Amino acid sequence: MLSAELVPFLCSGCHVIQKDCHPSAIHTFTESLALCVPPVPVRPTILKVG
Numbered sequence: 904m905l906s907a908e909l910v911p912f913l914c915s916g917c918h919v920i921q922k923d924c925h926p927s928a929i930h931t932f933t934e935s936l937a938l939c940v941p942p943v944p945v946r947p948t949i950l951k952v953g
Contacts, residue, residue, distance in 0.1 A: 905939075905943055906943050906944055906945075909936070909943065909945060910946075912932075913929070913933075933945075
């Protein structure tokens with residue numbers, strides 16, 4: 904269920920204003936996804952740094 908909501912959240916841009924905050928919400932969110940067991944699949948194109 905989480906992976907179905909992941910792409911719209913990461914692509915929405917609602918977190919763009921926090922990109923210069925440290926730690927940013929999106930960084931904390933993606934870091935927690937990396938620690939999930941079982942892993943939550945994330946397509947590499949979603950994580951591309953622009």
